Amino acid sequence: MPKLLYAPASPYSAKIRMAAALHSLKLELQTVSTSDEPDALTSENPLGKIPTLICDDSFAVFDSRAIMQELDRLSGKKLFPRNAEKRREAERLEAAADGLCDALLTQVYERRMRPAEKVHGEWLDYQARKVTRMLDWLNENSGRVSKSPHGGHLALYAALGYADLRFPDLNWSRGRPKLKRLVARLETVFPEITQFRPA
Numbered sequence: 001m002p003k004l005l006y007a008p009a010s011p012y013s014a015k016i017r018m019a020a021a022l023h024s025l026k027l028e029l030q031t032v033s034t035s036d037e038p039d040a041l042t043s044e045n046p047l048g049k050i051p052t053l054i055c056d057d058s059f060a061v062f063d064s065r066a067i068m069q070e071l072d073r074l075s076g077k078k079l080f081p082r083n084a085e086k087r088r089e090a091e092r093l094e095a096a097a098d099g100l101c102d103a104l105l106t107q108v109y110e111r112r113m114r115p116a117e118k119v120h121g122e123w124l125d126y127q128a129r130k131v132t133r134m135l136d137w138l139n140e141n142s143g144r145v146s147k148s149p150h151g152g153h154l155a156l157y158a159a160l161g162y163a164d165l166r167f168p169d170l171n172w173s174r175g176r177p178k179l180k181r182l183v184a185r186l187e188t189v190f191p192e193i194t195q196f197r198p199a
Contacts, residue, residue: 002074003028003054005041009198011101011162012064013051015094018154018196019068023075027053065094070152079151087138093142093152096134097159103130104159108166131163131170139176154193157186161197 004020004027006013020027032041037048044060045052053061053070061070072079081087104125111119138156145153160183163172173180186193 001026002056003026003030005030005032005044005052006050007031009162009165010050011158011198012098014158014161014196014198015151015154016051016053016067016071018063018158018190018193019071019075019079019151020194021192022070022149022154022190023078025071025074025120025149036070064155065098068094068155074150078148081150082093089143089184090152093138094155096138096141097152097155100134100138100159101162103127104166105161128165135172135176135179139179142179142182145182145189147189149186149190149193153182153186157183157193158196158198165198 002025004013004016004031006016008031017027017029019025029073032038034041034048034050041050041052042048044054045062047062049062051062051064051067055061055070061067068079080090080163104127106125107181110127114120142153142156149157160172160179163170173183180194
């Protein structure tokens with residue numbers, strides 16, 4: 001059984017767990033703390049980043065988008081649309097959601113890793129503007145969910161869950177009705193998705 005090294009608060013890990021659950025792919029789950037630099041993680045991924053997937057043949061896959069492609073193969077090509085144009089849109093949505101996570105995480109780490117007097121306010125504002133622009137873009141470009149979500153939808157749900165966890169005052173749904181409806185639709189067609197929100 002493939003092993004996933006992850007952290008419950010990680011949005012990148014959340015989308016992997018959602019994808020596995022959606023397509024009944026069994027994973028052995030092992031939580032790790034990246035700040036501890038555990039050997040179980042760094043021996044497989046020298047960057048010490050999560051998620052990291054260790055396949056049955058001991059091949060380690062890192063970077064969440066690469067892991068999503070591995071899960072797509074394991075699912076029999078069910079995680080992303082087979083139609084080339086729709087797949088391109090789904091992969092772009094995943095990249096957009098991951099980019100949103102990057103901008104959010106940058107703000108978290110700026111505050112977490114620096115003394116309060118050295119936190120760079122202009123840098124935080126720069127990242128916050130990225131977040132606002134991307135949320136507005138996602139409101140207009142996230143597409144629809146029919147019978148089953150694809151990998152891009154899962155990445156989006158994970159990113160918005162992370163926003164709720166770390167930035168509750170952001171209130172991403174305010175003024176973004178299409179994004180709010182898409183999230184409601186995801187929870188309707190795949191109700192199990194809520195248990196994988198970053199926490």
